Amino acid sequence: ADGEAPVPVLGTRQPGAWPAGTYRVLVSARGSDGADVAPGRYRVRVRATAADGTVLRRTSGVVAIG
Numbered sequence: 001a002d003g004e005a006p007v008p009v010l011g012t013r014q015p016g017a018w019p020a021g022t023y024r025v026l027v028s029a030r031g032s033d034g035a036d037v038a039p040g041r042y043r044v045r046v047r048a049t050a051a052d053g054t055v056l057r058r059t060s061g062v063v064a065i066g
Helices: none
Strands: 040-042 045-049 055-059 063-065
Touching: none
Parallel strands: none
Antiparallel strands: 040 063, 045 055
C-alpha cells in the first residue's frame, strides 16, 4: 500500500514463466522463507502476457497483515 516496487513471485517448483491457468494466491504473515512479513496493507497484482502479446492485469482488494 505504500507504493513500493512490485515483488516478482516465482513458485518453488516453477523457476520461470507460469503456464496459463487459474491460480490461488495465499497471503500470509510469513514469507515462503519463513521470515515475518512487515505489517501493512497489501494488494496482489498479476500481469500476464497472452500468446498474441496482449498484456492482462488484475489487482486484488486490500489485504491487511498485522
